[in-house]
Amino acid sequence: MPNVPALSLRALTKRYDSGLLALDSFHLEIPAGEFFGLLGPNGAGKTTLISAICNLIRVTSGEILIFGIPHREAAARRLIGIAEQDVNLDRFLDVEETLVYHGGYYGMSRADARRRAREMMDVFDLRAKAGVRAPELSGGMRRRLLLARALMHEPPLVILDEPTAGVDFELRIELWRYIRRLHSQGTTILLTTHYLEEAEELCADIALIRAGRLLARDSAPALLAEWGGESLADVYVKAMAS
Amino acid sequence: MSDVALTVEPAGGALSRAVAGHRGLAALATREVHRVIKLWTQTIVAPVVAAFLFILVFGLSLSGRIKLVDHVPYRQFIVPGLIVMAMVQNAYANNSASVFQARLDRYLNDVLASPMRNWEINLGLSLGGAVRALFIGLVLAAASLPLTGAPIRDPLVLAAATVLGVTMFSSLGVVVGIYAKTWDHAGFVQNIVIVPLSFLGGVFYSVSRLPSPWREISHANPIFYLVQAVRYGFLGSSDVSVALALGITAGLTAATVAWSAWLFKDGRKLKP
Numbered sequence: 001m002p003n004v005p006a007l008s009l010r011a012l013t014k015r016y017d018s019g020l021l022a023l024d025s026f027h028l029e030i031p032a033g034e035f036f037g038l039l040g041p042n043g044a045g046k047t048t049l050i051s052a053i054c055n056l057i058r059v060t061s062g063e064i065l066i067f068g069i070p071h072r073e074a075a076a077r078r079l080i081g082i083a084e085q086d087v088n089l090d091r092f093l094d095v096e097e098t099l100v101y102h103g104g105y106y107g108m109s110r111a112d113a114r115r116r117a118r119e120m121m122d123v124f125d126l127r128a129k130a131g132v133r134a135p136e137l138s139g140g141m142r143r144r145l146l147l148a149r150a151l152m153h154e155p156p157l158v159i160l161d162e163p164t165a166g167v168d169f170e171l172r173i174e175l176w177r178y179i180r181r182l183h184s185q186g187t188t189i190l191l192t193t194h195y196l197e198e199a200e201e202l203c204a205d206i207a208l209i210r211a212g213r214l215l216a217r218d219s220a221p222a223l224l225a226e227w228g229g230e231s232l233a234d235v236y237v238k239a240m241a242s
Numbered sequence: 243m244s245d246v247a248l249t250v251e252p253a254g255g256a257l258s259r260a261v262a263g264h265r266g267l268a269a270l271a272t273r274e275v276h277r278v279i280k281l282w283t284q285t286i287v288a289p290v291v292a293a294f295l296f297i298l299v300f301g302l303s304l305s306g307r308i309k310l311v312d313h314v315p316y317r318q319f320i321v322p323g324l325i326v327m328a329m330v331q332n333a334y335a336n337n338s339a340s341v342f343q344a345r346l347d348r349y350l351n352d353v354l355a356s357p358m359r360n361w362e363i364n365l366g367l368s369l370g371g372a373v374r375a376l377f378i379g380l381v382l383a384a385a386s387l388p389l390t391g392a393p394i395r396d397p398l399v400l401a402a403a404t405v406l407g408v409t410m411f412s413s414l415g416v417v418v419g420i421y422a423k424t425w426d427h428a429g430f431v432q433n434i435v436i437v438p439l440s441f442l443g444g445v446f447y448s449v450s451r452l453p454s455p456w457r458e459i460s461h462a463n464p465i466f467y468l469v470q471a472v473r474y475g476f477l478g479s480s481d482v483s484v485a486l487a488l489g490i491t492a493g494l495t496a497a498t499v500a501w502s503a504w505l506f507k508d509g510r511k512l513k514p
Contacts, residue, residue, distance in 0.1 A: 016514060054355045057513050074357035082355055088348035092277045104269020105356040149352070 004068045006032040006157045006188035007053065012062035014048050014212075022048040024212040025062070030190060030205075032067070032156070035183045037203030038192040039236060045212040046192040047085060050161050053190075054082045066157060078106060081155035083146040085162045085192075089134035095121065095145055096130040099152050106153035113152070120148040124178070140171045147178060157188045164198060176202060196232045206232070208239045215239045266358035267366050274370025277340060278377075285336065285374050290381050293328035297321060297386045300446065311448050314477050318392040322473040323445030325382045326407055329375040330468070333411040334418070334436055336371035338428040341419025345512075354513065360506040364416065368502070371412040379404065392476055399484055400475025403491060407468045410495040411436075413502040420502075420511045439465045444473075450481045467491050 007030040014023040022045045030036045038046050051057040053064055055072055064071035066079050090098055096117055103113030121127040124144040129137060137145065143163065150158055160179065164172040179202065183189050193199055199206050200220045207217040216223060216239055220232055227235040278285045301317035308316040344350035344367075353363055386392065394400060414431075422428045443465035449457055460466055461482075470480040471487035480487060505511055 017510075054351075055513075056351055056354055058509055074359070077355065077357040080355070084348070084351065086348060088351055090273075090349040090352070091343070091347060092280055093273070097276070101269050101273050102352060104272070105266045105353055105358060107265045107357060109265065 004032065005029045005065070006034065006067055007190065008063070008065040008068075009049075009053075010063040010065075012049075012052060012064060013060045014045075014052055014057065015060045022212050023052070023062075026209075026212065026214060028207065028214065028217075030188060032188050033186055035189045035202060035204045036191065037199035037206040038190065038209060039194075039196065039199055039206060040192075040209040041240060043211075044209045046209065047161060048212070049209075050082065050084075050159050050190070050192065053159065054080060078153065079155055080157050080159060081150035081153065082159045083150040083161065083163055085165060087134075087139075087142045087146060089142060089145060089149075091133065091135050094131050094133050095126050095137070095141075098134060098145060099149060102149045102152045108153060116152055116154075120152060124148045140167060143167055143171065143175065147175065151182070156186070157190070158182065159190045161192050162194060163191070164193065164195065172198075196236055200232045208236065210240055215242065264362075266356060267362040270353060270358065270363065270366030271369040274340060274367060275373050278336065278370055278374045285332070286377060286381070289328050289332050289378055290385075293324050293378070293382050294385055296324050297382075297390065301386075301390055312450070312479055312481075314479060315391070317390045318477065319448075319473075320446055321386050321390055321392040322476040323443070323469045325379050325386070326404070326469055326472040327440040327443075327445055327465075328382060329379045329404070330407050330411040330465070331432065331436055331440065332378055333371040333375035333408050334415040335432055336374045337368060337412050337415025338419040338422065338431070339415075340370055341367055341416050342422045342425070342428050345419070350512070360509075361503065364502055364506045367416050367419075368409075368412040371415050372408050375408045375412070376404070379408075393478075394476055395478030396475050396484075398475075399488070400472060402488060403468060403471035403475055406488070406491045406495045407472065410468075410491070410498050413495075413498040416502045417498065417505060420505050436465075439463050442466075443469045444481060445469055448481055464490070464494050467494075 007028070009026055009028040012023050012026040015021050026049065038049070040046050048057065052059050053071060055077060066076035069076040069079070093101060099117035099120055100110070100113045103116055104110070108116065121130055124147065126141065126144055126148060129141055134142065134145065147163065163179070164175055167175070179189060191199070191203060204219060205217065206220055206223060208215040216227070218226065223232065223235045227238050229235050229238065297320065301320050305315060305317040310316070311319040418428055418431050442460065443463050444460065449460040449466060452460060467482070467487040467490040470482050471484060471491055474480040474484040474487065
């Protein structure tokens with residue numbers, strides 16, 4: 001899919017039934033192969049944006065295209081993998097079952113899903129926990145399993161909603177290694193995070209959002225040049241106060 | 243970290259995509275049945291034991307005092323109603339609990355974000371309760387028919403009524419699982435609506451023997467018609483015509499199936 005953006009949001013608006021305007025005519029385009037960071041305070045609209053892309057909320061108006069395909073179509077759904085901020089693992093399934101069933105939901109044959117699950121368990125060092133149910137895993141193992149599940153069906157666009165929230169330093173570095181490697185293999189990544197150093201470290205392109213609107217978007221050095229300051233934290237503070 | 247690739251080239255054309263769509267349904271249905279099997283002491287053994295105790299205690303102990311109901315020995319008369327009561331209660335309980343738990347823990351998002359179609363998700367979530375109910379019905383029939391001597395007079399009517407009843411309550415379970423905001427909501431429908439209507443649906447007695455107005459009131463109970471259709475399938479007799487019983491049961495089943503289908507199509511209760 002040459003020259004087709006991995007993600008296009010056109011005038012995307014989401015107003016919840018409560019009246020809250022979470023996204024206000026939001027425009028965004030992410031080229032294929034990009035490592036894109038989305039920064040903003042709580043309530044900025046990051047999770048709403050991701051939920052809209054993943055067809056987990058109803059969109060009020062606007063358009064979402066995944067590699068040029070409307071986001072509600074099955075073909076578009078297959079192209080996205082998501083690791084949500086909250087650990088939402090099936091409490092009745094063990095690690096291997098979680099991965100195999102996820103592969104099935106995305107149309108993989110049982111044999112392919114089993115093979116891929118074994119690969120993912122090896123990649124994320126989960127093999128020893130293959131038969132352990134999700135509620136019995138440590139917090140770090142659950143984060144790994146969330147990431148492994150998001151990658152099971154080999155999506156070219158992976159959305160990571162605060163994947164390192166609440167994890168210790170060692171696991172954060174380890175998850176960074178997984179994510180960097182995934183990007184190096186050609187996967188487009190959309191990352192939301194509260195950790196500014198994480199966005200600066202990983203993302204080639206960064207967007208700052210507040211109250212459902214895009215405030216700024218550029219590389220970290222370009223944002224520093226535009227807004228002034230010595231770090232991304234300075235840019236963030238200035239942008240949010242603007 | 244292993245050197246295994248995190249991505250591979252996607253493959254497949256239109257045909258493989260069509261096949262893959264049904265794989266999603268198969269996976270979700272298997273997951274729901276898998277849950278039933280994992281929790282077998284709660285999902286199978288407990289309801290079978292409870293229903294079988296009813297057959298033993300009421301059927302065998304009271305059959306000495308109540309000889310015949312509508313020319314049928316009492317120990318045989320109560321078997322169809324008790325089997326269908328156990329089936330529909332468990333079809334409902336299974337799906338309302340499974341869907342509500344999936345919403346509460348938000349692992350339903352893994353399914354909602356997938357390429358599965360709305361009808362596939364609806365059907366996949368419904369099948370767990372249906373399989374559980376059919377398994378309970380088969381075990382109860384296998385245990386109680388030899389014990390009581392109850393016959394199967396009209397297998398076609400029995401099969402039709404069973405499929406309709408299980409479908410109706412499986413869909414109702416999915417509907418309530420979607421609407422429920424707490425565990426109490428799902429339990430309320432079970433304890434305050436389904437169980438009382440089951441007991442008052444002519445499971446233990448012939449409604450035709452009730453004095454007016456209780457006889458007429460009983461005819462407003464939707465479960466009454468399901469019990470009558472199943473009883474006709476087993477014993478060849480019922481309080482109302484089998485066509486009426488099957489017709490009303492089919493109408494109610496169509497209504498609950500349409501309700502659950504609309505909830506998935508509309509999406510408001512599943513996607514804010």
